Amino acid sequence: MAVVFDRPHALVDVSMHYCPGCTHGTIHRLVAEVLDELGIEGTTIGVSPVGCAYNNYLYFNCDMQQAAHGRAPAVATGIKRVHPDKTVFTYQGDGDLAAIGTAEIVHAAARGEKITTVFINNAIYGMTSGQMAPTSLVGQVTTTSPYGRKPELQGYPIKVSEMLSTLTGAAFVERVSMHDIKNIRNAKKAIKKAFQVQQKGYGFSIVEVLSTCPTNWGKSPVESLKLIEDKMIPYYPLGNFKGADLEV
Amino acid sequence: MGKKVLMKGNEVIAEAAIRAGCKHYFGYPITPQSDISHYMAKQLPLIGGAFVQAESEIAAINMLYGAAGAGARAMTSSSSPGISLKQEGISYMSCAELPAVVVNIVRCGPGLGGILPAQGDYFQAVKGGGHGDYKMVVLAPASLQELYELTVEAFNIADKYRILTMIMGDGNLGQMMEPIEFKDKEDIYEANKSWATTGTQMKREHNTVTSIYIEAEVLEAHNNKLQSKYTEIASKEVRVEEYNTENADIIVTAYGTVARILKNVIKNAAKEGIKVGLIRPITLWPFPSEAFARNAEHTKAFLSVELSAGQMVEDVRLAVNGKKPVYFYGRTGGMIPTENEILKKIKDILEKQGG
Numbered sequence: 001m002a003v004v005f006d007r008p009h010a011l012v013d014v015s016m017h018y019c020p021g022c023t024h025g026t027i028h029r030l031v032a033e034v035l036d037e038l039g040i041e042g043t044t045i046g047v048s049p050v051g052c053a054y055n056n057y058l059y060f061n062c063d064m065q066q067a068a069h070g071r072a073p074a075v076a077t078g079i080k081r082v083h084p085d086k087t088v089f090t091y092q093g094d095g096d097l098a099a100i101g102t103a104e105i106v107h108a109a110a111r112g113e114k115i116t117t118v119f120i121n122n123a124i125y126g127m128t129s130g131q132m133a134p135t136s137l138v139g140q141v142t143t144t145s146p147y148g149r150k151p152e153l154q155g156y157p158i159k160v161s162e163m164l165s166t167l168t169g170a171a172f173v174e175r176v177s178m179h180d181i182k183n184i185r186n187a188k189k190a191i192k193k194a195f196q197v198q199q200k201g202y203g204f205s206i207v208e209v210l211s212t213c214p215t216n217w218g219k220s221p222v223e224s225l226k227l228i229e230d231k232m233i234p235y236y237p238l239g240n241f242k243g244a245d246l247e248v
Numbered sequence: 249m250g251k252k253v254l255m256k257g258n259e260v261i262a263e264a265a266i267r268a269g270c271k272h273y274f275g276y277p278i279t280p281q282s283d284i285s286h287y288m289a290k291q292l293p294l295i296g297g298a299f300v301q302a303e304s305e306i307a308a309i310n311m312l313y314g315a316a317g318a319g320a321r322a323m324t325s326s327s328s329p330g331i332s333l334k335q336e337g338i339s340y341m342s343c344a345e346l347p348a349v350v351v352n353i354v355r356c357g358p359g360l361g362g363i364l365p366a367q368g369d370y371f372q373a374v375k376g377g378g379h380g381d382y383k384m385v386v387l388a389p390a391s392l393q394e395l396y397e398l399t400v401e402a403f404n405i406a407d408k409y410r411i412l413t414m415i416m417g418d419g420n421l422g423q424m425m426e427p428i429e430f431k432d433k434e435d436i437y438e439a440n441k442s443w444a445t446t447g448t449q450m451k452r453e454h455n456t457v458t459s460i461y462i463e464a465e466v467l468e469a470h471n472n473k474l475q476s477k478y479t480e481i482a483s484k485e486v487r488v489e490e491y492n493t494e495n496a497d498i499i500v501t502a503y504g505t506v507a508r509i510l511k512n513v514i515k516n517a518a519k520e521g522i523k524v525g526l527i528r529p530i531t532l533w534p535f536p537s538e539a540f541a542r543n544a545e546h547t548k549a550f551l552s553v554e555l556s557a558g559q560m561v562e563d564v565r566l567a568v569n570g571k572k573p574v575y576f577y578g579r580t581g582g583m584i585p586t587e588n589e590i591l592k593k594i595k596d597i598l599e600k601q602g603g
């Protein structure tokens with residue numbers, strides 16, 4: 001019998017620690033499938049964030065470094081400058097990338113650093129128990145916006161893809177979502193292209209992935225997928241912002 | 249030995265680093281050490297390395313983390329306010345046991361302070377300015393020849409023990425010019441870096457560089473491993489200069505360029521029949537405690553002279569352990585003590601000691 005579904009080689013055979021219904025794990029799988037398909041597991045170095053994915057260096061079979069909160073793009077820069085022939089990626093949450101690490105991601109993009117960032121936007125600080133993230137939606141109730149995010153007090157959520165796509169050094173920017181099969185397929189395509197853009201040396205590439213956090217959203221896994229579709233996508237439109245036409 | 253060249257301190261650091269095999273440098277501009285960046289920006293692209301002007305000192309130290317974790321000999325440099333920003337990365341790199349060199353050309357603080365020479369970052373460097381139980385080897389050269397040799401040595405020590413090594417200088421050292429005699433070939437410690445993230449090539453298990461250990465037993469075991477490494481370094485890597493200490497009535501101590509002033513003071517004192525010795529710590533950590541303890545047996549008192557409000561003097565007191573009185577004389581804000589000021593202080597002390 002033909003095997004139609006198997007664990008990607010680039011994913012270590014261990015059970016992951018993510019909550020039920022969390023899409024972090026599925027996104028790991030997509031990244032690993034891309035490493036397999038491009039045949040680059042042995043020449044890739046990844047950088048883990050601080051956030052729920054802090055220990056995904058245990059899950060990817062390629063060499064990995066674990067970075068301080070928000071600093072993954074700087075760590076990746078150091079790695080890439082030492083190994084310009086290798087593929088280097090960061091995997092970062094929204095607190096990591098869009099709050100404490102804003103300077104690092106903006107300048108890695110501005111330098112056109114030839115790295116790829118997989119950016120997990122779940123509109124919340126998952127790991128530290130559901131505080132407001134820079135990407136939390138207006139009105140969203142979190143442990144630090146218990147009356148809902150109020151623009152007059154907490155401003156507006158940051159549209160990272162739109163912001164980074166204004167930088168000339170950012171070669172490829174796309175926002176995708178994990179809320180259904182069709183979109184998961186698109187997410188994989190975007191991630192694959194982002195890695196290829198790096199391989200071709202065009203510059204910085206990033207894929208923003210709208211992701212669930214059932215635990216801190218206080219929703220069931222199914223409700224969470226629906227919430228991405230109904231609440232997140234209207235504010236965070238899906239699609240390519242830059243680099244769709246690049247030859248890879 | 250090669251021929252002598254006249255160079256500026258900051259450039260000596262950069263040149264020595266390159267000679268030690270450092271091809272990757274990450275920095276953010278700050279006076280009085282920016283010449284290091286300028287030199288690296290010029291030279292590294294020519295030898296297949298990389299100079300990156302980071303967006304901040306935080307980014308620079310994390311780039312250093314990535315580069316060191318990827319197996320390269322790499323360096324960052326800054327001055328006091330920038331070194332404060334690097335403390336996060338220093339703690340992480342210490343935990344992850346990443347070998348690299350951090351240069352601090354100290355300026356006066358606290359706060360934005362001023363750009364003149366100072367030694368107010370001693371506590372931060374040797375007691376751990378970042379969080380957790382870690383140590384860096386801290387080297388304090390007093391001349392440019394020594395700066396050159398210790399910079400090369402800093403890379404060797406870093407690689408040998410998988411530790412961060414800091415070069416602590418002050419604005420005087422960075423800006424002064426002296427003739428340097430470069431070696432034809434440097435002694436390079438060849439480390440096995442099989443732990444580094446260089447890509448598995450599908451030929452080995454994946455390597456991970458990390459500073460996170462969530463389980464208590466595992467983190468304690470890691471801490472114990474770090475501590476035994478520090479103990480080994482403390483027993484093997486102490487460097488100190490002792491000058492005129494035998495029969496000295498009083499022993500003065502200072503590190504870096506201040507020790508040069510003290511040598512003149514010692515000569516002037518000798519003319520007046522006062523026997524003054526000098527202990528000059530070259531490694532600030534590990535601290536040369538033994539030299540102080542041994543000399544405490546015969547000398548009458550110690551005097552620590554610093555460009556600070558009194559920092560190294562605490563380690564002198566610990567080393568002397570109450571056997572003899574330990575005095576302090578310091579200037580701050582970029583003021584430099586004069587030979588006469590120091591000699592007067594010495595005379596006051598000896599008078600008090602009945603000498």
Ligand SMILES: Cc1ncc(C[n+]2csc(CCOP(=O)(O)OP(=O)(O)O)c2C)c(N)n1
Nearest residue numbers: 050051052069093094095096124125126127
């Ligand atoms: C310097 C520092 N500040 C704060 C923290 C605590 N912290 C850990 S994870 C986290 C937020 C992570 O949120 P996000 O990046 O959105 O990742 P998620 O868990 O949602 O995937 C914070 C604030 C830390 N580890 N280090």
Ligand code: SF4
Nearest residue numbers: 018019022052126213
């Ligand atoms: S807390 Fe949220 S983001 Fe973290 S693993 Fe659980 S569901 Fe996923």
Ligand SMILES: [Mg+2]
Nearest residue numbers: 093094124126
């Ligand atoms: Mg998040």
